[in-house]
Amino acid sequence: MKINVFLSPVSIDELYFTGKTTVVIDVLRASTTIVNALENGAKEVVPVATVEFAVKVSGGMFGGLTLLGGERNTKKVEGFALGNSPIEYNPEAVEGKTIVFYTTNGSKAIVKAKFSENLFVCSYNNISAVAKKLVELGKDIEVLCAGRNNAFALEDACCAGKLITEIAALKENIELTDSARAMQALHKSFGKSIFKMLKESEHGKLLIENGFEADVKFCSKLNSTDAVPSFMGNTLKLMPLIPAQTINEE
Ligand code: MLT
Numbered sequence: 656m657k658i659n660v661f662l663s664p665v666s667i668d669e670l671y672f673t674g675k676t677t678v679v680i681d682v683l684r685a686s687t688t689i690v691n692a693l694e695n696g697a698k699e700v701v702p703v704a705t706v707e708f709a710v711k712v713s714g715g716m717f718g719g720l721t722l723l724g725g726e727r728n729t730k731k732v733e734g735f736a737l738g739n740s741p742i743e744y745n746p747e748a749v750e751g752k753t754i755v756f757y758t759t760n761g762s763k764a765i766v767k768a769k770f771s772e773n774l775f776v777c778s779y780n781n782i783s784a785v786a787k788k789l790v791e792l793g794k795d796i797e798v799l800c801a802g803r804n805n806a807f808a809l810e811d812a813c814c815a816g817k818l819i820t821e822i823a824a825l826k827e828n829i830e831l832t833d834s835a836r837a838m839q840a841l842h843k844s845f846g847k848s849i850f851k852m853l854k855e856s857e858h859g860k861l862l863i864e865n866g867f868e869a870d871v872k873f874c875s876k877l878n879s880t881d882a883v884p885s886f887m888g889n890t891l892k893l894m895p896l897i898p899a900q901t902i903n904e905e
Contacts, residue, residue, distance in 0.1 A: 657777045657830040658822065660815045660838050663666065663802030664767045667708040676794040677771040678785060678818065680778070681801035682810040684867075685761020687743040687874045689891055692724075693783075694882040696750035699890040702762035706732055709757040722749070725757035729865045732757065740870050753890075760808075762802035765886065771797075774886035775894070779814055779849055779874065784881040786821035788894060794820075798835070805890040809856045810874075816842025850875035 661667055682684055697721070703709045707726070713721045724737035724744070731738030737748065739758050756762050763852055768774055773792060777785040783849050790797055798818065800811035816838035831839070845852040851870050853859040862871050883894040 656791060656826060656828075657832070658798065658819055658835045659796070659832040660798040660800065660812075660819075660834040662703075662800050662807045662812060662834065664764045664799055664835060665804055665805040667767070667799075667867075668672055669770060670768050672768045672774075672797065672799075673770040674772045675768075675797050676773040676789070677768045677799055678775050678777045678789070678799045679761070679764050679799045679801060680767055680776075680811045680814050680818070681758070681761030681764060682778055683856070683862060683875050684739050684741055684816045684870055684874055685756075685758040685801065686776045687780055688724075688739055689756065689776050690778050690781045690880060690882050691741040692744040692749050692754055692756075693884050693891065693893045695746045695748075697744070697752050697754050699892050700754045700756050700805060700884065700891050701753060701763055702765040702767040702886075703757050704825050705764045706757050709755045709775070710734075713755045714731070720751060721753045723757075724754045727759065729867065735864060737841055741873050742869060746871075757784060760801040760803055764799055764828045764893070768799055769795075769886065771886070772834065776884040776891060777814065777818055778816070778887075779877050779878045781882050782808075782814065782818055783821055783878045784883050786825060788883050789822055789857065790825045798838075803858050808858055809841070810853050810858060812838050813845050813852055816840070817846055818883045849877065850896075
């Protein structure tokens, strides 16, 4: 099993992902929000790359059960029902709903990887469950960090490194590209206090300045859920749970 990490989607053509097994990470906050929307009973999350497309899709496809969610410059998009705070996506708000979801970086990264054979969404909240799922599949892995504004984001890099470390604990002889090795080193340096690393990251500081410190705290929670969002037919839904004993069977 080989693992590669991209630090941002900017330089990759969408066709690169055809047939690949891909994990998208946008810790602050899109991947954390998606994981928690589905954990809290949303029927599905439909990631989209533009606000215009979000409005178009929500109009016709899913009737009254559709909610528009997401952000621009950290704030809820005008006319949307929900922003991009994982805390907003509680059972009362999302149960049974289709969420059409636009964010500045995260939803776009998922759309970019849409041709993947397997596509999962990872945050600190569900990282062990994602690692188990990937080991169960046993395929080479592309980790796609959403980054920020087409550039590197420390929190996504550290989460990628933690995911690789979790996979390496479950499976021997994994091969890492240079970028994957570098992400592991970042996780070792910064991952001792995830909350501190998030708070001190550029994106974390911006969120705190805009009143979202509770979100940053929420995004730092490790393994609070086993929910593994998987992209199927243009929507993200939950993967079934994996019984632990099946993972080590060759
Ligand atoms: C994004 O996709 O860019 C983020 O989730 C932004 C945010 O923190 O709202």
